Amino acid sequence: MAVSSLTIPKPDDWHLHLRDGSLLKAVIPFTARHFARAIIMPNLTPPIVTSDQAKAYRERIRQALPEGMTFTPLMTAYLTDTTQPDDLKRGFEEGIFVAAKLYPAGSTTNAENGVTDVQAIAPLLETLQRIGMPLLIHGEIATPDVDFFDRETVFIDRVLIPLRRGFPELKIVLEHITTRHAVQYVASESQNSELAATITPHHLLLNRNALFKGGIRPHHFCLPVLKRETDRLSLIEAATSGAPMFFVGTDSAPHLRTTKESAQGAGGIFSAPTALSIYAEIFEKAGALEKLEAFLCLNGPLFYGLPLNAGSLTFEKEEPEALKPILTEENVEIIPFLPFMSESNSGLSWRVKEKEPL
DSSP states (O other), X not given: OOOOEEEXXXXXXXXXXXXXXXXXXXXXXXXXXXXXXEXXXXXXXXXXXXXXXXXXXXXXXXXXXXXXXXXXXXXXXXXXXXXXXXXXXXXXXXXXXXXXXEOBTTSSTTOTTSBSOGGGGHHHHHHHHHHTOOEEEOOOXXXXXXXXXXXXHHHIIIIIHHHHHHOTTXXXXXXXXXXXXXXXXXXXXXXXXXXXXXXXXXXXXXXXXXXXXXXXXXXXXXXXXXXXXXXXXXXHHHHTTOOTTEEEOOOBOOOOHXXXXXXXXXXXXXXXXXXXXXXXXXXXXXXXXXXXXXXXXXXXXXXXXXXXXXXXXXXXXXXXXXXXXXXXXXOOEEOOSSTBGGGSSSOOOEEEEXXXXX
């Protein structure tokens, strides 16, 4: 008998970009409707480097929430070559920072101030390991000698494996994994509860052919870039396995339509309005709806040592619905991922209807 309704605890998003200013105000309702908490990425301009900056940004996020909505932003520190270990420690102990974010310099949007040499930040990594503060990694090598589609694989072999040998007790999340190599590496460490990985809805749904179907598709361009079909299938197998080291991280990354549809279009997919529907569709097609709760609700809190959320959320199957562009206060458009679901081949028909506790 086909399932037409599914209720789970309210999930968390363990990798989210909210931006700032009018863009923040435009996009935050879409996350707050579906997720109780989210790990907030710090790659603003300028980046969120210190605990004081993170505290101020957290307040701006709270102020941007529509009246009546509840949502907990979990703040992260943008690591640089000059980040001070004492400030990381203070921010973590005071409940400002939940984790630290490692961007290799130049690897993604606003990563210009990222770390130029992981070995040079050993004092920071020692501090994180000692205090139990997780390290979240954008796992790509961004040097000219590495093919763009190989950046994740090379990073794992050249940087991550040696890093973990040097800091075996450091809690690490390899974020938005995209390759079979990443899946195999994380799965091979299944006995080590210090390593986990997040998986996005767009990397589960699309392979790199989607970048070029009918011409260049800027709203399918993300960082890390989409990979081969064999990689996508490996990601699906990992996500739907129920294994505790894999959990949700949408990497929803809004850009203005004018920024995406340009000669040098920005990398990032705004998936917040449709992410949960995509995950449900993927799990259903894989025959693994019973594993959706672990991926969305259980595995992330287990890794971060946080309690499960009290609220619940219900999925129901309905006819696919076309979504309109979202407008900022300046009437500039933001295009959600799969804005016209009824025209797509994915057949997304799962809709979210929230159910709050009595």
